[in-house]
Amino acid sequence: MLISRRDLVKAAIALPLAGLVAPAARAIGRLTAGDAEIIVVGDGHMSLPLDFVFPDLPQEELKALLAESGMPSGGYNPDCNVTFLRSGDRLAVFDVGAGPNFMQTTGRLVENLEAAEIDPADVTDVIFTHAHPDHLWGVLDDFDELVFPNAGYRMAEAEWEFWRADDTLEKMPEERKSFVVGAQNRLEVIGEKITLFKPGAEVFPAVEAVDTAGHTPGHVSFMVYGGAEPVLVAGDAITNLASFVRPELRAGADQEPDLAAAARAKLLDRLAVEKARLIGFHLPHPGVGTVERQAGAYRFAAA
Numbered sequence: 037m038l039i040s041r042r043d044l045v046k047a048a049i050a051l052p053l054a055g056l057v058a059p060a061a062r063a064i065g066r067l068t069a070g071d072a073e074i075i076v077v078g079d080g081h082m083s084l085p086l087d088f089v090f091p092d093l094p095q096e097e098l099k100a101l102l103a104e105s106g107m108p109s110g111g112y113n114p115d116c117n118v119t120f121l122r123s124g125d126r127l128a129v130f131d132v133g134a135g136p137n138f139m140q141t142t143g144r145l146v147e148n149l150e151a152a153e154i155d156p157a158d159v160t161d162v163i164f165t166h167a168h169p170d171h172l173w174g175v176l177d178d179f180d181e182l183v184f185p186n187a188g189y190r191m192a193e194a195e196w197e198f199w200r201a202d203d204t205l206e207k208m209p210e211e212r213k214s215f216v217v218g219a220q221n222r223l224e225v226i227g228e229k230i231t232l233f234k235p236g237a238e239v240f241p242a243v244e245a246v247d248t249a250g251h252t253p254g255h256v257s258f259m260v261y262g263g264a265e266p267v268l269v270a271g272d273a274i275t276n277l278a279s280f281v282r283p284e285l286r287a288g289a290d291q292e293p294d295l296a297a298a299a300r301a302k303l304l305d306r307l308a309v310e311k312a313r314l315i316g317f318h319l320p321h322p323g324v325g326t327v328e329r330q331a332g333a334y335r336f337a338a339a
């Protein structure tokens with residue numbers, strides 16, 4: 037038997053802690069879509085300045101919006117929710133969290149998986165909404181080995197081509213150049229295992245890729261069919277509770293803000309009409325709820 041450096045470190049960490057970790061403390065949410073099981077597992081949370089998230093709003097207006105949306109006014113610390121879908125003998129994961137090298141408060145996915153009774157080796161399909169650090173960088177562990185070694189990988193063609201293009205690093209603003217380097221390194225590693233798709237494709241049985249470009253040039257969300265109502269794995273098409281109140285607002289995290297705002301408005305309308313359930317990667321954990329129309333805008337009903 038070959039024992040890797042990673043196995044040794046894992047064993048050294050696991051032994052003294054065995055039995056001490058209370059599953060109740062772990063961030064896990066569960067729902068179903070017909071015969072398929074959906075498990076949402078936390079990857080920790082991020083910390084972002086409010087003036088980065090809402091760049092266009094004067095202070096007073098921002099305060100009012102936060103209050104109306106039920107968001108805290110002191111700072112924005114969004115959760116990171118990673119969605120797994122178990123269907124038949126396959127197990128998919130949509131985005132993989134941030135891994136060990138992004139923020140200190142992210143990268144908790146692998147340690148939460150045991151409590152969720154998910155073995156990373158059982159994952160057959162890794163499917164990306166986009167290639168931002170908090171969604172992609174967790175593809176590799178501390179030792180630059182694949183966290184999901186037996187999976188095939190899928191990404192929208194437009195997203196893959198954007199991050200891999202020769203001029204993307206040069207064109208990216210200084211403060212986000214590390215996003216490009218980080219994405220290129222990781223996409224290089226999974227390059228041999230990647231399958232590219234276009235919006236509208238069935239990327240997994242009963243799962244359709246929905247075009248939500250704007251947050252990044254090739255961003256997609258995923259509609260999971262098979263249950264009484266569809267379930268949307270939104271990625272970053274809808275990122276915070278204020279998006280329901282003011283979907284048209286330009287957001288600092290969106291690469292093409294006007295396109296992203298239009299995609300968000302269209303998506304919210306579809307979710308309300310189809311009475312779909314929504315899983316938001318950065319909505320309060322586990323990020324699951326429904327969307328209702330309310331006074332010319334929308335409301336998120338957590339469920």
Ligand SMILES: [Zn+2]
Binds near residue numbers: 168251272289
């Ligand atoms: Zn993002």
